[in-house]
Amino acid sequence: MALIKCPDCGRDVSDLAPACLGCGRPIAGAVNQPPPSPPPQPAGQQVASPTPTPAAPGTPSAPTFVPAFGGVLRSNIGDVEKIEPVRKMQGFPTGAVLIGVFVIVVVVAAALLLSANRGGPPQAASSTTAPSSASGPTTTAVPIAAATARRASAAATPLPDVNGISCDTLESTIFHIHIHLAIFVDGKEQMLPLGVGIGQPWQVEDSAEGPFVTDGSCFYWIHTHTEDGVVHIESPVRRRFTLGDFFAIWQVPLSTTQVGPAQGQVITYVNGSRDDRNPADIPLLSHERIQLNIGGDVPPYVFDFPPGD
Ligand SMILES: [Zn+2]
Numbered sequence: 001m002a003l004i005k006c007p008d009c010g011r012d013v014s015d016l017a018p019a020c021l022g023c024g025r026p027i028a029g030a031v032n033q034p035p036p037s038p039p040p041q042p043a044g045q046q047v048a049s050p051t052p053t054p055a056a057p058g059t060p061s062a063p064t065f066v067p068a069f070g071g072v073l074r075s076n077i078g079d080v081e082k083i084e085p086v087r088k089m090q091g092f093p094t095g096a097v098l099i100g101v102f103v104i105v106v107v108v109a110a111a112l113l114l115s116a117n118r119g120g121p122p123q124a125a126s127s128t129t130a131p132s133s134a135s136g137p138t139t140t141a142v143p144i145a146a147a148t149a150r151r152a153s154a155a156a157t158p159l160p161d162v163n164g165i166s167c168d169t170l171e172s173t174i175f176h177i178h179i180h181l182a183i184f185v186d187g188k189e190q191m192l193p194l195g196v197g198i199g200q201p202w203q204v205e206d207s208a209e210g211p212f213v214t215d216g217s218c219f220y221w222i223h224t225h226t227e228d229g230v231v232h233i234e235s236p237v238r239r240r241f242t243l244g245d246f247f248a249i250w251q252v253p254l255s256t257t258q259v260g261p262a263q264g265q266v267i268t269y270v271n272g273s274r275d276d277r278n279p280a281d282i283p284l285l286s287h288e289r290i291q292l293n294i295g296g297d298v299p300p301y302v303f304d305f306p307p308g309d
Pocket residue numbers: 171219223225232234
């Protein structure tokens with residue numbers, strides 16, 4: 001046993017006393033340590049801050065728990081920052097999904113626009129091709145564009161009806177007969193032109209009878225395809241047609257004293273027999289042979305219709 005001075009109050013106390021009688025500082029444990037005097041100062045600082053100290057040496061293990069509480073402590077900022085990327089990584093899929101949805105919407109919208117654009121023209125094309133295909137069968141040999149343009153021009157300036165006879169786009173063979181017409185002026189035969197009663201422009205092809213107008217913008221029910229004098233009646237209706245109707249369509253004057261520019265007494269033959277009627281009133285009958293003479297009489301002209309005509 002020995003007397004020592006209390007580190008806190010300086011009073012002499014027994015080194016075996018559990019505590020200083022003056023200030024109550026624990027003595028017995030501290031006195032056993034050989035360097036009791038010097039350490040008490042730093043030891044006192046350690047005692048003054050007992051709670052914060054565990055945090056400093058415990059930092060390695062502390063972060064594992066702190067993030068679970070929301071990272072309130074500043075020492076946890078680093079860990080919180082480490083967590084931020086994790087949250088971003090967790091959020092990225094959502095962003096990717098949004099981007100993917102946006103892309104899908106854009107693609108679908110574009111597809112709808114394209115389909116709408118594709119849907120428009122085809123309908124317009126079908127509507128334009130339908131009429132041409134409907135009226136096409138009669139002009140299969142003619143390019144559709146040309147036929148369409150021709151019909152457009154024909155529609156723009158349609159030929160007028162003549163004596164109740166219209167100029168139709170299609171030839172009708174409901175009533176189909178042929179007549180032959182010969183015209184002599186001063187004893188000279190006049191060539192009957194081809195294409196009388198057929199609207200221009202024409203399509204002309206060669207045939208055994210010479211140039212043959214195969215197509216035109218329209219066909220009057222009485223017309224000529226060739227220049228050999230054959231007059232065609234191709235009519236959708238059966239009615240009485242006269243030579244006057246043909247000359248009216250031809251736009252050539254015809255009377256008892258005039259045929260076109262030629263004037264004088266008109267001598268008419270029908271099927272080889274003299275006919276004193278007004279030539280304009282002579283009915284047009286199948287395989288009838290009509291001859292008009294002006295400025296002199298010419299014997300009846302003999303014409304043989306082609307076999308099967
Ligand atoms: Zn014809």
